[in-house]
Amino acid sequence: MSISTIPHLIDGQLKSLDGSETRQNVNPATGSEVGSAALDATEAVDQAVAAAARAFPDWSKTPVGDRVQHLFRYKMLLEEHIQELADIVVEEHGKTKGEAIGSVRRGIDCIEHACGAPVLMQGRTLPQIAVSSTFCRSEDEGGVGIDSAVDRVPVGVCAGITPFNFPVMVPMWMWPMAVATGNTFILKPSEKDPLSALRATELAQEAGLPPGVLNLVHGGHDVVNHLLAHPGIAAISFVGSTGAGEHVYRSAAAHGKRVQCMCGAKNHSIIMPDANQGAAIDGVLGSAFGNTGQRCLAGSVVVCVGDSADWLVPGLVDAAKKINVGPGKEAKTDMGPLQDADSLSRVHDYIEVGIQEGGALLLDGRQASMPSQGCFVGPTIFDNVTPDMRIGQEEIFGPVLSIMRAKSLDEAVAMVNRSEYGNMAVMFTNSGHAARKFENTVQSGMLGINVGVPAPMAAFPFAGWGKSFFGDLHTNGEDGFRFFTKSRVTVRRWL
DSSP: OOTTBOOEEETTEEEOOOOSOEEEEEOTTTOOEEEEEESOOHHHHHHHHHHHHHHHHHHHHSOHHHHHHHHHHHHHHHHHTHHHHHHHHHHHTOOOHHHHHHHHHHHHHHHHHHTTHHHHTOOEEEEEEEEEOTTOSSGGGOOEEEEEEEEEEEOSEEEEEOOSSSTTTTHHHHHHHHHHTTOEEEEEOOTTSOHHHHHHHHHHHHTTOOTTSEEEOOOSHHHHHHHHHOTTOOEEEEESOHHHHHHHHHHHHHTTOEEEEEOOOOOEEEEOTTSOHHHHHHHHHHHHHGGGGOSTTOOOEEEEEGGGHHHHHHHHHHHHHTOOBSOTTSTTOSBOOOSSHHHHHHHHHHHHHHHHHTOEEEEOGGGSSOOSSSSOOOOEEEESOOTTSHHHHSOOOSSEEEEEEESSHHHHHHHHHTSSEESEEEEEOSOHHHHHHHHHHOOOSEEEESOSOOOOOTTSOBOOEETTEEESSOBSHHHHHHHTEEEEEEEEEOO
16 A cells, blocks of 8 residues: 555445545655545545444444453553554654653543443433332232333444544544444544554454444545534534534534534643742643644643742743754654644744734744754743733644733633633642632633643543533543433333
């Protein structure tokens, strides 16, 4: 198979269905060709849905304990192939090797969580919920007892639409829970870096998943819209930008599907004067510039309370200057490239916007020491940003940090709550009183106390609020199992 043609995986087989348009992908660190992905091969969706529908009856009837055995085997295969998967992620996405391994590891956490399906999809029963005297032969019988139960059953054929920034991990937020609970699944990975998702899906076939249970199709807008409208799909899970997520939510819901959309963010970190200075600087640095700022849990705004700016701002600038920007495959690299040329252009544009808006540019990532080729930009820091500036409001999805200043905790929380997003908020403090006030007043679904990136483990939901999420049930945790199952209530009376 030529690397320039990336096949779909349908019904357990690799298939080449190109359509009329393709996207050429390159290594963002070198510009070398990685492969091309079909953008409008809607026929692949039709074939995948048909395969998933054929597989669903037998798979849904397979005992849950038998279903998760495939996931146990898959977990072991991932452990064996973690270096291989990480290398693919580094090549087509640009992450550092450490970031790539870490992201695969978090995906493995999701597999382990899904293996708990025999417990997590259990229903509930309530015997003798009522008594009926309709068919009693004598008053001594006291009536016929009625029992009630609710079971969790699979919803059918499900689909997942995933982003470029975590091409192995995010798909595992979705399909392992879906197939463990008896559904069949179609994955549509990002067209920007689909090779790692394809390889991870091939490994799932090696783990013994029956043909049609897990399928993968490539594509862009046309394929996404075909998935959203397809009558054979019961549920859609999405991770991506807020604009795309709102479209997915509205369109899929209008076609009668269950939908969950984890979307964009503008995350804030509040720094109190009493915070541990080293922990705060390290936490903000890792949150803002880890993964080159390309994650929905990036802490892209810092709110300094009181005189905390006196030590935080110079500390951040000094530390950011020491970040080594380069190809992710090099051991000395601390921060890799942005994913593609469009991302680089967007970040450059936002730096110019910040300057025009009056932000104080303390560190210009365009001037960093970095390779001349590739999609590189260094850490960028703006001071004296206000909540009404675009760089303080909009998701940049790159290594640009905005610093705001507040006189009090109340003012800082008010700045956070002005955001239309509500994905994550963080506070660094040694005061339990301040932390408790922060927890009870800030409007974000995921909070960190002295933790720069409070990414929930798979046993807890990824719980964004506001325009960071559209839907009712989040991914992962118990929410994930509930999303991929529906309630069936039975009322029993034995005469």
